[in-house]
Amino acid sequence: MYQCCIFDLDGTIINTIHSLAYSISLTMEHFGYGPIDEDHTKKFVGDGFKKLVERALIYSGDDNLSHYEEALAFYEDTFEKNCLYKVEPYEGMKELLTFLKGKGIKIGVLTNKGHERAVECVEAVYGKGFFDLITGEGNGVKTKPDPSGAFMTAEYLHAKPSECLYFGDTNTDMRTGINAGMDTAAVTWGFRDRSELEAFHPRYIINHPSEIKYVFE
Template identity: 30%
Template sequence: MKANSRIIVFDLDGTLIDTLNDIHESLMITLDNFGYPKFDISTTKSYVGDGIKKLIERAVGKKNYNKEIEQFFREIYNKKIIETSKKYKQIDYVLLTLKETTPHLFIISNKSYKFTDIIVRHFNLDKYFKEWFGGDSFIEKKPSPIPLLELFKKYNINPNKNSFMIGDNYTDIESGFYAGLSTIYCSYGYGRLAKITPDYIVNSPLEILNVIIKGVE
């Protein structure tokens, strides 16, 4: 299989960009505004990865969730989204190297496209990626395989084990697994694994190259 027929898909938060602190601070302002108890960042870390609605549900309790709370969070996060967020070390080198192996680099995040786009452009990730998508870009979010399957359909490439889904949460690994891709779990992020075991586990962004470049050579 030619190298340029592979597709490499990255998650965003906890994989390319460390956004946790800005999410946490926005969430704490939201909880304080609506009179809910606050908690430390480790709890927020355990709540992220499934989109904003799920984040709010977990923070206030599913029975207490309402659209007003979610909208308030979105407005605060829109202001703080890149306040302290930063790229993980060596991400630029990793992406530049991978772009030399295939033109098909993509981001699929479970956060909304609006916020995904702000972060991608602010950190100049747009120079590496052909396209990027949010949790509202498809009819289902990860862990559904639909985002990946729709992406492959759009570019007329069959899902294959020479392509990769890379992320720090079970949602990424399950989405990639059910779509028929190889999966790389980023343990340096802030997600968790569930019922599906990833093909590879990396402890730093540079280790992604050890997995993928080895497959090209």
């Protein structure tokens, strides 16, 4: 029986695509490039903001990343101002989380979003103290798929990796769970398609948060 559930943030518990696409588009436009649409943003995110900026610049034609350092700083400032732009929980997610809490399951967030923005975003949508732990990039935590953040979360929540179920919507999340020795639950409502997730043979593939409840009943 699982004692702990660890959730990715973007594309898993919160739909943040509008804020991400808006912020990276403003960044690209600042350097004379066109906006990045949401479909491309979904492909560029998942590995931290530095990779997002890098991928967006290359897509926009800056193959030598001549604007990279400036763009990183501009994006950080822009995203700080706009990280809550049109964010919303996915249908059924709050009900699932409340259900898990009622079963005594610890719940944590592990994301490659910067830690301060992650806390701000999660608390804006779910309220302060709703999750037992929120961990974002920074403060010595390596970006996923490095498993150290997953191990740290499990230890903090007094669970063994084998007692944790890791939820995510990208290949990065699936690899994180595998690297940490945790069962994975792939969610299809996020930023990547089902085939990307199936390639990693997750323990569960769900199309709606309610579909996983039976595991805990």
